[in-house]
Structures are given as C-alpha cells and as structure tokens.
Amino acid sequence: MAAIVEDGVIKDRAEQDIVDHAFDVVVRSVVDVIRSVTGSGKKDGGTAIGLGSPGNVDLASGTIRYSPNFGWHDAPLGAKLRESFDLPVYVGNDARCATLGEHTYGCGRGTANFVLLTLGTGIGGGIIAEGTLLIGNGAGAGEIGHHQVRATDGFYCNCGKIGCFEAQASGTGLLRHAIAVAPSFPRSELVSGKPEKLGSKAIRKAAEAGDVHALAAWNRYIDDLARGLANIIAFVNPEMIALGGGLSSAGDFMLHAVRPKVEELTTMSPRGQTKIVAAELGNDAGAIGAAVMAERGGLTTRERT
Numbered sequence: 001m002a003a004i005v006e007d008g009v010i011k012d013r014a015e016q017d018i019v020d021h022a023f024d025v026v027v028r029s030v031v032d033v034i035r036s037v038t039g040s041g042k043k044d045g046g047t048a049i050g051l052g053s054p055g056n057v058d059l060a061s062g063t064i065r066y067s068p069n070f071g072w073h074d075a076p077l078g079a080k081l082r083e084s085f086d087l088p089v090y091v092g093n094d095a096r097c098a099t100l101g102e103h104t105y106g107c108g109r110g111t112a113n114f115v116l117l118t119l120g121t122g123i124g125g126g127i128i129a130e131g132t133l134l135i136g137n138g139a140g141a142g143e144i145g146h147h148q149v150r151a152t153d154g155f156y157c158n159c160g161k162i163g164c165f166e167a168q169a170s171g172t173g174l175l176r177h178a179i180a181v182a183p184s185f186p187r188s189e190l191v192s193g194k195p196e197k198l199g200s201k202a203i204r205k206a207a208e209a210g211d212v213h214a215l216a217a218w219n220r221y222i223d224d225l226a227r228g229l230a231n232i233i234a235f236v237n238p239e240m241i242a243l244g245g246g247l248s249s250a251g252d253f254m255l256h257a258v259r260p261k262v263e264e265l266t267t268m269s270p271r272g273q274t275k276i277v278a279a280e281l282g283n284d285a286g287a288i289g290a291a292v293m294a295e296r297g298g299l300t301t302r303e304r305t
C-alpha cells in the first residue's frame with residue numbers, strides 16, 4: 001500500500017498486491033503504487049518517502065540485508081527508489097514502522113514503555129523502552145517473532161529454527177496447531193472439509209462457535225501466545241503490549257483468554273502492570289509509522305531537531 005499521510009492521517013491511498021517476489025518486479029510495483037498516489041512524486045507538497053519492508057534493513061542506505069519472506073539478500077531498495085523519486089527516501093522494517101505509528105498516533109500514545117506485535121502470517125514486533133524505539137546493533141532489536149517458545153517440540157519457522165514465537169503464535173501457527181491436533185478429532189470437518197480454504201480466521205470463528213477441534217487448536221495457540229507475551233514482559237516490563245495484525249480482530253475472545261495465562265507466567269516482574277490490548281490503527285499502522293519515519297528523518301521516536 002502507498003499512502004499520502006499528513007499528521008498521522010491517511011489522505012489518499014493506493015494498493016497493489018505483490019505476487020512475484022523477485023526484487024526488480026517488487027521495485028517496479030512499489031514505484032508504480034507510489035506514483036499512483038503522488039503523481040510525479042511532489043504532488044500535495046510531499047516532503048519525503050518512508051517505506052516499511054519485511055526483513056532486516058540497513059537504515060542508512062535502505063538496503064534490505066535479508067528478508068526470509070521475499071528471499072532477498074542485500075537488496076538495494078532505498079537506492080532504487082532514490083533513482084525514481086526526487087525526494088528523500090527512508091526505509092525501515094515494516095513492524096518497527098507500525099510500532100512507531102501506534103506509538104505516535106495509535107494506542108501507544110503517551111506510553112514510555114510500549115511493545116507492538118503484529119499477529120499475521122508471521123509475527124512482527126517493535127519495542128519502545130523509556131520513550132526510545134529500540135533499533136539495536138544491527139537494526140535487529142524487536143525481532144520478537146524469532147525468540148523460541150517451543151524449542152524442542154515446536155513447528156519449523158521460516159528463519160530455520162524450531163518453535164519460534166512466529167511459528168507458534170502467528171496466523172500460520174494457529175493453522176498448524178489445528179493440523180497438529182487433527183488426528184484427535186477424526187470426525188472434525190475443520191481440516192478434512194476444505195483444507196485449501198482453511199485459514200486462521202475460519203479456525204478462530206469455529207473456536208468462538210464452540211467447535212471442539214478448533215477450540216483445542218485455539219487453546220494451544222493461546223498457550224504459546226501467552227508464553228511469548230510473558231517473555232516480553234520479562235525482557236522489557238512494558239506498560240502496554242498492543243496486538244495488531246489480522247488475528248487481533250479476535251478482540252476480546254483472544255484478550256480474555258490470554259491475559260490470565262500471561263499473569264500466571266509472569267514470575268519476576270510485578271504482575272498486573274502490563275496492559276494487553278488490541279492495537280488501534282489496524283493495517284494502517286505501518287504506513288502511518290513509515291510517514292513518521294520520513295518526517296523525522298529516520299526510524300526514531302525523537303522529533304527532528
């Protein structure tokens with residue numbers, strides 16, 4: 001998605017699905033979709049371009065060092081966009097951009113210690129500690145999706161490890177839980193019915209409706225989600241953890257299930273100090289945060305001076 005953003009409000013937007021993950025093809029569609037909202041690149045007084053991308057990003061150049069989702073290594077995304085637009089270009093990790101968006105204009109407003117998790121096909125994250133967005137030594141701080149919550153009995157993760165938080169507690173994780181427990185429910189139509197149509201949303205809805213197979217998968221999912229959330233609390237003791245991404249549309253059904261389990265697993269940090277809430281900005285958080293990055297001249301919670 002490309003958007004014109006002004007003070008945290010999306011004024012205009014255009015969307016284009018990315019099917020082919022080849023770098024040159026993606027660059028072309030990114031340029032096209034940006035042009036479709038900006039015209040030549042300067043319409044509406046646009047001052048800078050901010051772009052959130054999956055993967056590890058070299059923030060100075062905007063090069064994607066690696067992206068397991070896209071299979072890229074050292075892909076010069078920033079440089080390619082600078083060739084096409086006569087504007088400053090900033091590239092950051094998509095989930096860190098979303099964190100900046102939720103912190104500046106969404107549910108994290110006014111918090112000093114804030115974590116955003118996007119629960120979608122994968123799990124992205126970002127950490128704000130003492131008012132500062134953590135970047136880390138190689139811009140890898142906030143890769144919460146790749147800490148292991150089931151290192152010996154978990155699912156394989158895209159990153160190559162076993163039992164990463166992302167493998168267990170993303171939408172894909174929920175689907176895998178449903179498949180893993182399927183042998184215990186031979187009469188279930190959840191997986192055997194139309195497996196090609198089975199997605200995390202269908203499983204969640206079936207769980208909400210009381211389907212026993214879906215509920216078994218959902219409970220395992222919630223267990224793994226709670227483990228990850230309790231670990232985050234142990235690492236950074238945040239005031240708020242916001243859950244965004246597709247699965248967060250489960251709302252209270254998810255929050256009411258996960259909160260007591262997180263409490264139980266919170267041992268060394270004071271209990272009851274971290275609000276676990278649904279994020280506010282939905283799919284727009286990334287675009288709004290990328291605009292904040294562009295406005296500030298970098299992926300930072302600090303105002304440009």
Ligand SMILES: [Zn+2]
Nearest residue numbers: 146157159164
């Ligand atoms: Zn992983």
